[in-house]
Amino acid sequence: MEKFPEENKPGYAVYSRRSLAIYDTLVLGLSNRFIWRCPSRHLIRHHEENLAACHLDIGVGTGFFLDKARFPERSPQITLLDPNRDCLEIATERISRYKPKSVHADALVPFPRTLGHFDSIGLNYLLHCLPGSMTRKSVIFDHLKPHLSEDGMVFGSTILQGVNPCPPVARKLMSIYNSKGVFANANDTLETLRAELSARFAEVSIQMIGCVALFAARSAKP
Template identity: 50%
Template sequence: MSATPEEIRAGQAIYTPKTLAVYDLIVLGLSNRFIWKCPTARLLAHYNRSVSGNHLDVGVGTGYFLDRCRFPTPRPRVALMDLNGDALSFASRRIARYEPEVYARNVLEEIAFEGARFDSVGVNYLLHCLPGDMATKARAFDFLMPLMNPGAVVFGATLLQGGVARGWAARHLMAFYNSKGVFSNTQDDLETLTGELEKRFSRVSIETVGCAALFSARR
């Protein structure tokens, strides 16, 4: 099952300058705690456990976690990768102190990249916005692996429909977002996510918090 260009655009089109300006409040402040039942502090702690001083962030959002996380070095190499130019601009301004590299790329196709490889890759809240079933989304890992050094970690979180605890509000908000093309996670479940990661990586760790799966995997 392949994703069409229209489906790919739909998943990231909502991130405009206006929505990015309120994203931290609505998603990280309210939805994470009260709807998805995965407080943003848990996601930040997940970043702090996995992020390296040579890091690529994919699906950058507002750059909140890169702004708040504790890099293990005072002058980390940080790169941003997204298909959405507004998100790249917003996040790069927010973490301008790190002088981030910026790449406009589609992670569901082969990634043109000639720079040095990375020791960590963050894909936070990316998979549930990518179109297709989990096997289709997981191709993003195949395209990102050539950008990773041996022993590098890929980590992040995604909102699932199966194998996690979903309350009434989470079920209805997910259905609404899927109907608008913002989410594409109707077929996403914990078992399939685990299987796709274990096909590609030697060490996989997954923790569920509310309806979010927090994962990390090493080559």
């Protein structure tokens, strides 16, 4: 059995088959619309704008967005990477029509050399669950760069602090999640996200919808 760093576990260990059974309704439905103020249709659109036919998804959740979004080809090659086996199994089952490959790995340690190369890499609702500062957690971009094709796109979304409109209930829920270790975004801001992406990629775009940053980056710097 793989051994992953203990300090990385709080952000993903909370997800079991029981909690994942209500994740789509509770998080992607109610929380996205009424708390984070970013209805999931925006995240589906973001996927469709950036997905390539050879795609790596990191932090796969329930596979909701890969299931709902349209790929540029009918038979994409999809690899799922996650340290949580329940997430991997549920997402694999959900998009079984694509015959995805699953990789049990921690995103904050270097990826397996055999992982391959991809034209798009997705990090949806992942960064705010990773421990540490934005600088520390952005090592994930260094780990994925060797697996990104020359013109490949990295995209994703994350919940940030200090943005408007961000209602009091959102700030309160973020505080609770941070206290439990489910989130680690107490110091994640639009400025720190942009800085870390711009240090690694020549082309960076970020759109704020409610409390959520939808980002995309390409043209990796040496």
